[in-house]
Amino acid sequence: MRTRRPPRRRTAPLSLIDALLNETRIVARSLADFASGPRLRLGVTGLSRAGKTVFITALVDALMRAGETQGRRALPVLRACAEGRLVCARLEPQPDDDVPRFAVEDHLAALAGGAQGPDARRWPESTRRISQLRLALAFESVGGWRKGRQELTLDIVDYPGEWLLDLPLLDKDYAQWSRESIEAAQGASRAMLAADWRAHLATIDPAAPADEERARMAAERFTAYLRACRNDKFALSTLPPGRFLAPGDLEGSPALTFAPLALEDGARIKPGSHAAMMERRYEAYKTHVARPFFHDHFSRLDRQIVLVDALSALNSGPSALRDLETAMGDVLAAFRTGRASLLSAMFRPRIDKILFAATKADHLHHRSHDRLEAILRHAVHRAIARAQDVGAQVDVIALAAVRATREAQVRHDGQMLDAIIGAPIAGETIGGEIFDGRAEAAVFPGRLPDDPRAAFRGEGLAAREEDSDWRFVRFRPPVVAHGAPMPHIRLDRALEFLIGDRLT
Ligand code: GDP
Secondary structure, X not given: OOOOOOOOOOOOOOOHHXXXXXXXXXXXXXXXXXXXXXXXXEEEEEOXXXXXXXXXXXXXXXXXXXXXXXXXHOOOOOHHHHOOOEEEEEEEOOOOOOOOEOOHHHHXXXXXXXXXXXXXXXXXXXXXXXXXXXXXXXXXXXXXXXXXXXXXXXXXXXXXXXXXHHHHHHHOOHHHHHHHHHHHHOOHHHHHHHHHHXXXXXXXXXXXXXXXXXXHHHHHHHXXXXXXXXXXXXXXXXXXXXXXXXXHHHOOOHHHOOOOOOOOOOOOOOOOEHHHHHHHHHHHHHHHHHHHHHHHOHHHOOEEEEEEOHHHHXXXXXXXXXXXXXXXXXXXXXXXXXXXXXXXXXXOOOOOEEEEEEOOHHHOOHHHHHHHHHHHHHHOHHHHHHHHHOOOEEEEEEOEOOOOOEEEEEEEOOEEEEEEEEOEOOOOEEOOXXXXXXXXXXXXXXXXXXXXXXXXXXXXXXXXXXXXHHHHOOEOOOOOOOOOOOOOEOHHHHHHHHHHHHHO
């Protein structure tokens, strides 16, 4: 009997033919887009809890109201809206059957409190996986031959920023990734958090026979270490693989049961060994998890907003800020790839505008908003240089997609201080007082330094640091009168940058 060898699983970089096929696919898609009218795919990303869900919900709500008088007034910087040319926005059926829809109705209901009314208002469920939403924007064009009523199809794609960190993995083999992960875990800020995983790592012999239980324990400890780096106290940036922290639909899946191993330099991985099993899973992760995301979604984006919780990093101190800088550099590397390797070039999106946004600016008095912007600009300056390198226009903004606070001057110890007022979430504490979710509190946010570099040196908030308790307070969403637009800070400026030129 003749036996056929099973086809070898392809784990090596893709061939030139793949690259050409991909290019053909992109051209075909562009032609289809051309035939069906102007379209824009806007990517919304950021690390977990950066504010993606709240941002998209607010953006969609604001655009859907932009045709109404009140809604128009709420977006003065979005020119098409201020000039009364944005006629209406409506939700359209999903463009891709295999991508979940962004649940905008549920999120709006959560913010408003749903059937129970404003007392039940809460922040919506955060992004855990990719989702998208299509809006059709009808506007009056003022531009030359296109004068008159036009329609722009806006596809908003929401995805965890953690997934972008996987792009460099596509060019790395298991041994290199293992080496780099172990090196990173030895750094001063991570060593303590990685101690448990590294102690376990020391007990594993890579050349021993494959052992499922050991693989599971190693993956659990490695994930716990990555998670600890991200907790509020340390706020360190994320290391790949991205799905270990933002697993999406792969929660609990065997696809995530691998971890780095201490391999000798240049050592051959023996078939049947523990290392061979880990290597196989790592390659499967690249092929079946990471690559399809870049291929099917990332490469199709036209514009991108990267949301950053810079306040949390400020809160955790200079090492977290510097780490944020590194993380943003890594995230942005995904946008400029291509010169070095054919593989990365295939996934490079044709992004022409990138906006970095420091979210939750309503935790600060407006006098600090420009300073927050300056700190973010400093944190992402290298990433900005890279983006400009590939011809993308880049801007930085501090915003609050949903403004949960208002401002006031409050007398404190005989001094008038800038304060923000809001309702802390039930269970939040300020100066030992526990809030019930109903009572409001006046908080003194302190002032961010004039010179952004001071924040990186650890000179966080100027004056009255002891009162600067904004950082630990989460406010409830605001109560909004029925039918009124949601309050925001600079959401319209973000929109003008991201889509304004396509509404002319
Ligand atoms: P995601 O993980 O990026 O989708 O983050 P979310 O959009 O779910 O936001 C995480 C949390 O940050 C929310 O639950 C809110 O507590 C807070 N948050 C997000 N955006 C804002 C904002 O504009 N203002 C305020 N005050 N809080 C916000």
